[in-house]
Amino acid sequence: MKKTFQLNEIREVAKEIIGTTPGKILCFYGDMGVGKTTLVKAMVKELGAMDEANSPTFGLVNEYRGENDKLIAFHFDFYRLNDEMEALDMGFEDYLAQDTWVFIEWPEKIESLIPEDAVGVFLHFVDENTRSIELNVS
Structure with a gap:
């Protein structure tokens, strides 16, 4: 998937990603x-x-x-991480072992811990209200 979208279309983009992504681990760059x-x-x-x-x-x-307290997703933001050991210490691998969506911001901070089947989601500025997105599926 590669497209340009307006910020007011983000719900449609989210829906498309959820419906077409082959895996549940997404890394946001x-x-x-x-x-x-x-x-x-x-x-x-x-x-x-x-x-x-x-x-x-x-x-x-x-x-x-x-609903019914069912686990839907984990959302990680590793911007403030100093090294990969911090992610390991918090049990990052245990989170990955669960069958749920995993959204990771700043995955470059824990590059060696990212599973091979993770999907890269690359966002770029086009202008104030426009972004481009590209999914990299391994």
Whole structure:
């Protein structure tokens, strides 16, 4: 998938990613402020989470649940991580072992820990209201 979209179309983009991505582990790449968290929020909402998603920058991970308290997704933000050991210490591999969606912002901070079947989601600025997105499926 490769496309350009307006920010007001982000829900449709989220829906398309969820419907076409072969795996449930997605790594979000892009500059600060490009909309990685905004896209994750739209995806979490599309998946039926009961709570609104927000950035887990300080806690590193947020967990989202839907109806009947069913686990829907984990959302990681590794921007403030100093090294991969911090991710291992928090049990990152245990999160990956669960059969649920996993959204990872700043995956370049934990590159050697990313599973081979993870999907890369690359976001780029086009202008103030426009972004381009490309999915890299291995």
